[in-house]
Amino acid sequence: MYQKIYDVVEKRGRVKTGIFLNGEETGLKYLAEEDCFFYPDGKKAKETAGELLKKTVADAVETGVVKVGNQEIFVETYEKNPRLVILGGGHVSIPVAEIGKLLGFHITVMDDREDFVTKERFPQADERITGDFETLPEKIPPYENAWYVVVTRGHLGDSACARAILKRPFAYFGMIGSKTKVRITREKLLAEGFTEDQVNSIHAPIGLPIGGQMPAEIAVSIMAEIVQEKNRHFRTYCDEEVEAAIRLGAAGTMVTIIEKKGSSPRGTGSKMFVFRDGRTVGSIGGGKVEFEAGKYASQVQAVETRIYELGQGKGDLGMICGGTVRVLFEPVNAGKNMPGLA
Incomplete structure (x- = not known):
């Protein structure tokens, strides 16, 4: 048993x-x-x-x-072996990966630009994946204890990631962006047939509202929200x-x-x-x-x-x-x- x-x-x-x-x-x-x-x-x-x-x-x-x-x-x-999946290899992703590793997460970083997912850029990552975000379902297997951070450079990438994530299990799904960017992605998902409950499960804008401006500060707000969600309920260690x-x-x-x-x-x-x-x-x-x-x-x-x-x-x-x-x-x-x- x-x-x-x-x-x-x-x-x-x-x-x-x-x-x-x-x-x-x-x-x-x-x-x-x-x-x-x-x-x-x-x-x-x-x-x-x-x-x-x-x-x-x-x-x-x-x-x-x-x-x-x-x-x-x-x-x-x-729960064990939490996986932090960072979709987008931009400037905010680097401190997110660093803090995530410090907190014990298995780190995966994916971007459609090869030079944004190098070992030099993300030395702490356990997996570095290059590919179009539409290929996420093939590149990253479903996992119950997965924590998704979507920080792509545009709403097309956001939509592709959201479409894939909402069709699989996840512990957390957060998406960075302006109110306009978030609104466009939300409207597109609803038009594609995703329910209000599914769309409302997305943490957007991502992170706790601590007023962060610098990439490291934004990363702290993102990981603080993830820790808050992770510890919201009692789990068996x-x-x-x-x-x-x-x-x-x-x-x-x-x-x-x-x-x-x-x-x-x-x-x-x-x-x-x-x-x-x-x-x-x-x-x-x-x-x-x-x-x-x-x-x-x-x-x-x-x-x-x-x-x-x-x-x-x-x-x-x-x-x-x-x-x-x-x-x-x-x-x-x-x-x-x-x-x-x-």
């Missing part, structure tokens, strides 16, 4: 899952991007349960517990050590924070993997909370949740921060996670 999740998020950059936390279907898990179900005990679930899980995952926008009547479902959005343990085929227990109240060292979606021999990788916050959760994980036979309190003197856990975390335990038995619906 987790092997599949990590494979898909590596390929697509973003995936969503959901798991029942209570009731007869406790433990039934759904991976949206592959439209498949996993049940640790090999049982089959009712079709109505599967449909509820699908809809809840589709509607959720961030990692957290969703309540549907008496049913609790934990939905996770996994893909811990490399946890992922490595799963890829090695280790058996054990996945421990995940599904809810927190008050202060806690780690947020919702934080994970720790506990091997059968008690070793751990990843973290749900350290201290005695993590110790107790790790000790309990070795006894887990089925999906279940527990609540740990973090306040000084509460539950004798000795943490200096106040609050509680609710923790999900999922047994991971290599090769035994079976898909299926009745």
Whole structure:
């Protein structure tokens, strides 16, 4: 199950899952991007349960517990390897690429002028692509966790890029330009049959309004807006050590924070993997909370949740921060996670 999740998020950059936390279907898990179900005990679930899980995952926008009547479902959005795709190699693109690289993005720069996408001009870029913007669909594969910055030199280039981007998944799409340039592109897209919702998803003019005039200042406003959008919702952080343990085929227990109240060292979606021999990788916050959760994980036979309190003197856990975390335990038995619906 987790092997599949990590494979898909590596390929697509973003995936969503959901798991029942209570009731007869406790433990039934759904991976949206592959439209498949996993049940640790090999049982089959009712079709109505599967449909509820699908809809809840589709509607959720961030990692957290969703309540549907008496049913609790934990939905996770996994993200990794964000790609910043800069379309246009002009003077603003250079600092955008520099700041994007500093923030951990994979950088792609595309322009229809070969001398604008050289290694000397963009040494930090992971990919430099020369080609007409009409060829974007062939030059740049679709990717869920892609952040598009359109900074071409004219509305023809803008329209070609927008046409391609609006037909594929994206995390963010921003377009630079004057009000006139943006208006012309918008009118053209609407005339071509794109909906108001699609056109309104474009951040134009691009960037936060911080009054930037110089290329570097404009780049700061663009990347500030991208960071703001990126952090608007809780996501599940893909811990490399946890992922490595799963890829090695280790058996054990996945421990995940599904809810927190008050202060806690780690947020919702934080994970720790506990091997059968008690070793751990990843973290749900350290201290005695993590110790107790790790000790309990070795006894887990089925999906279940527990609540740990973090306040000084509460539950004798000795943490200096106040609050509680609710923790999900999922047994991971290599090769035994079976898909299926009745």
